[in-house]
Amino acid sequence: EVQLLESGGGLVQPGGSLRLSCAASGFTFSSYAMTWVRQAPGKGLEWVSSISGSGGSTYFADSVKGRFTISRDNSKNTLYLQMNSLRAEDTAVYYCAKEMYAAAGYYFDDWGQGTLVTVSS
Amino acid sequence: EIVMTQSPVTLSVSPGERATLSCRASQSASSNLAWYQQKPGQAPRLLIYGASTRATGIPARFSGSGSGTEFTLTISSLQSEDFAVYYCQQYNIWPQTFGGGTKVEIK
Helix, strand or coil: CCEEEEECCEEECCCCCEEEEEEEECCCHHHCCEEEEEECCCCCEEEEEEECCCCCCEEECCCCCCCEEEEEECCCCEEEEEECCCCHHHCEEEEEEEEEEECCEEEEEEECCCEEEEECC | CCCEEEECCEEEECCCCCEEEEEEECCCCCCCEEEEEECCCCCCEEEEECCCEECCCCCCCEEEEEECCEEEEEECCCCHHHCCEEEEEECCCCCCEECCCEEEEEC
16 A cells, blocks of 8 residues: 655745655655645645656756756655745645656646645744 | 646535546646645655556546647545545656645535
């Protein structure tokens, strides 16, 4: 059974930093691209960032480019999201998800339970 | 990027009735479309990918159809556990984008 467990969320001041982690189990972690998707309170889903299975390729939404970094440690089966220069609009539940490649792109077949990031003074 | 528009925003349906949810893409998504279900306080769950293929363990009352710019999710006979928010997502053109969601509520 695939399990994804996020951690690291919390309250941070504007301009601050936070690192999220996602511990994966139940599948061959290094074989799959992984992604972070966020959901602001009462709002819809927004893709944030993705990383290839090897970690050699990374992708970011324009809204976080230059501020967030995605990485992974395949020896620890763990995905990370380093968030710097945080803004109030980054307040959201952050989900990690496992990507499945199909035809032209990726959909997300397994999701973690999410971790809440609140950016406020 | 492709803009995904879902309608209606809220759908009121009685248990046992059929629900039809729509998702429109601003440009062709081919058949590279997924549907997700999200219940309050829970993570999204994959229902459909490839516009019409049910994910593992998804009941047959959920069906997806469409291609190009028009897609439909149909729930043939709503059960109590189906009242939730549903999102479509295109993955034909990077970046993958989600629709704003349709809330299916009890009538």
